[in-house]
Amino acid sequence: MFDDFFIRALIAGIGVALVTGPLGCFVIWRRLSYFGDTLAHSSLLGVTIAYTLEFNIAFSVFIISSLIALILIQLQKKTNLPGDALLGLLAHSSLAVGLVVVGFLTFIRFDIMGLLFGDILAVTTDDLLIIWIGGPLILLVLKFIWKSLFASTVNYELAEAEGLNPDFAKAIFTILMAAIIAISIKMVGLLLITGMLIIPAAMARNLSDSPKKMVIFSVVGGLLSVIIGLFTSLEFNTSSGPSIIAAALLLFILSLLNIKQSIKLKN
Amino acid sequence: MSNNILVKLKKAGLHQNGKWLVRDVSLQVEKGKIITLIGPNGSGKSTTAKIALGIYKKIEGEVEKYTTKVGYVPQKISIDWTLPIRVRDFMLLTENLNDDTVDEALSLTGVIHLKDKSLGNLSGGEFQRVLLARAISKKPELLVLDEPVQGVDYTGEIALYELIKKISDELNCGILLISHDLHTVMSATDYVVCLNGHVCCSGSPIDVAENHEYKALFGDQASQILSRYEHKHDHVHTSKGDIKKN
Numbered sequence: 001m002f003d004d005f006f007i008r009a010l011i012a013g014i015g016v017a018l019v020t021g022p023l024g025c026f027v028i029w030r031r032l033s034y035f036g037d038t039l040a041h042s043s044l045l046g047v048t049i050a051y052t053l054e055f056n057i058a059f060s061v062f063i064i065s066s067l068i069a070l071i072l073i074q075l076q077k078k079t080n081l082p083g084d085a086l087l088g089l090l091a092h093s094s095l096a097v098g099l100v101v102v103g104f105l106t107f108i109r110f111d112i113m114g115l116l117f118g119d120i121l122a123v124t125t126d127d128l129l130i131i132w133i134g135g136p137l138i139l140l141v142l143k144f145i146w147k148s149l150f151a152s153t154v155n156y157e158l159a160e161a162e163g164l165n166p167d168f169a170k171a172i173f174t175i176l177m178a179a180i181i182a183i184s185i186k187m188v189g190l191l192l193i194t195g196m197l198i199i200p201a202a203m204a205r206n207l208s209d210s211p212k213k214m215v216i217f218s219v220v221g222g223l224l225s226v227i228i229g230l231f232t233s234l235e236f237n238t239s240s241g242p243s244i245i246a247a248a249l250l251l252f253i254l255s256l257l258n259i260k261q262s263i264k265l266k267n
Numbered sequence: 268m269s270n271n272i273l274v275k276l277k278k279a280g281l282h283q284n285g286k287w288l289v290r291d292v293s294l295q296v297e298k299g300k301i302i303t304l305i306g307p308n309g310s311g312k313s314t315t316a317k318i319a320l321g322i323y324k325k326i327e328g329e330v331e332k333y334t335t336k337v338g339y340v341p342q343k344i345s346i347d348w349t350l351p352i353r354v355r356d357f358m359l360l361t362e363n364l365n366d367d368t369v370d371e372a373l374s375l376t377g378v379i380h381l382k383d384k385s386l387g388n389l390s391g392g393e394f395q396r397v398l399l400a401r402a403i404s405k406k407p408e409l410l411v412l413d414e415p416v417q418g419v420d421y422t423g424e425i426a427l428y429e430l431i432k433k434i435s436d437e438l439n440c441g442i443l444l445i446s447h448d449l450h451t452v453m454s455a456t457d458y459v460v461c462l463n464g465h466v467c468c469s470g471s472p473i474d475v476a477e478n479h480e481y482k483a484l485f486g487d488q489a490s491q492i493l494s495r496y497e498h499k500h501d502h503v504h505t506s507k508g509d510i511k512k513n
Contacts, residue, residue, distance in 0.1 A: 028349055029347070029349055029350050031349075147361070150360070151360045151361050153350065154344075154346065154350065154352065154357070154360060155341065155344050157317065157320075157322050157339070157341055158339055158341060158344070158360070158361065159360075159361065160320070160321070160322045161317075161320035161321070161322055161337055161339040161341075161411070162337050162338070162339055162361040162362075162405075163335050163337060163361070164361055205349065205351060208351045209351050209353060209385055210351055210352065210353055210356050211350065211351060211352055211356060212356075213351070214351050
């Protein structure tokens with residue numbers, strides 16, 4: 001039952017979940033789910049560039065996602081379009097361009113389904129290295145900007161007035177988002193990465209009354225989702241990404257019971 | 268006494284979306300002094316406070332800030348329900364304080380019993396007290412209070428103003444206060460700046476009360492309120508309890 005590829009996938013998934021937990025909380029608090037989606041969609045372009053130039057996928061995705069984030073900031077400054085329209089514009093156009101480029105790459109065998117929905121068979125030892133070096137690095141940077149980022153999430157002006165660095169923290173957080181998408185794309189697939197960020201954190205919100213608790217529950221939820229999802233994937237031969245996200249959804253539904261309970265207690 | 272200055276505005280102003288929110292404001296906040304900004308709605312009081320705090324990046328004029336230990340109570344703050352946060356978490360928002368310091372500040376503003384409550388479940392007045400507790404808990408050198416007692420009940424209001432005065436004395440910190448309540452504020456204020464898009468007039472409460480521009484802006488009644496606190500005493504009360512004529 002425990003094939004090598006499965007152990008690799010499990011270790012990779014655990015590494016990813018440890019990082020998506022805390023980041024996912026900020027995605028919910030700062031209302032960035034659609035932003036995460038946009039970065040994820042653009043990563044297809046990053047993957048195709050990686051294939052064309054025979055370049056590392058995670059690195060290429062990271063660069064393209066960061067670039068898209070930069071373009072977004074510029075568009076927000078220069079146009080009068082609302083944020084969600086700009087996000088949609090970038091998400092779908094970069095996905096479209098990515099797919100067009102895929103069409104040209106007839107000389108390469110391309111598993112498009114694996115790219116969109118994740119493929120545990122595709123996780124290599126190199127990927128494990130990237131996840132387990134990149135992941136802790138992301139967490140370390142997040143810890144470093146935590147105070148400024150969290151305080152400005154509560155109130156920007158308060159953070160700015162009392163000597164924190166909200167603008168810097170926001171910029172760094174954008175880079176961290178691009179980084180987590182880059183390292184988790186093979187596991188979860190680019191269409192479902194935002195789900196990995198949001199759903200465990202949403203579940204955690206239902207169980208928490210403090211930010212720290214929410215982060216911890218979000219990590220635990222992510223880990224459980226990965227473990228349950230991957231075993232299901234192995235057992236029933238389903239795609240790894242959807243299986244993990246479906247497991248996360250199940251946990252979210254269970255967490256709703258807690259809300260009902262606490263509402264009853266209040267009355 | 269330039270070493271007592273905490274923040275100094277020199278002809279500061281903010282021009283946004285084609286209009287001046289406030290301009291040509293010169294003022295300074297010194298250690299141990301309370302300076303109050305008054306003025307009608309939209310006169311630029313909050314904007315001036317934010318300029319002093321360095322929140323705006325592109326301003327006209329100059330701001331010189333001589334301290335980094337700042338406590339701020341903003342006029343408006345809304346806590347998003349997506350964020351699970353209790354009073355005790357909020358107290359540590361910008362600085363890591365130990366439990367005793369947090370408890371002391373919450374006790375001073377009378378909300379220690381709310382420590383484990385979720386911020387979202389507080390009433391307006393309770394939240395205001397928590398905001399003030401958070402701002403003073405880090406023992407700042409400069410305290411900027413933008414209508415700190417809004418929504419607080421009447422007796423609480425008086426107590427909180429007394430507390431603010433006490434904090435200014437004990438911590439020797441400078442306070443930039445914005446308030447509508449002329450009665451309660453003036454008794455403790457060292458210097459008043461009356462704004463109406465620019466500095467309309469400024470000085471001690473009594474000077475401002477007698478200023479004709481201030482009268483034009485607020486009416487005669489308001490002027491009487493101000494001056495009431497500066498009336499002359501023709502007698503003193505001795506420690507033995509009897510009255511001595513001057």
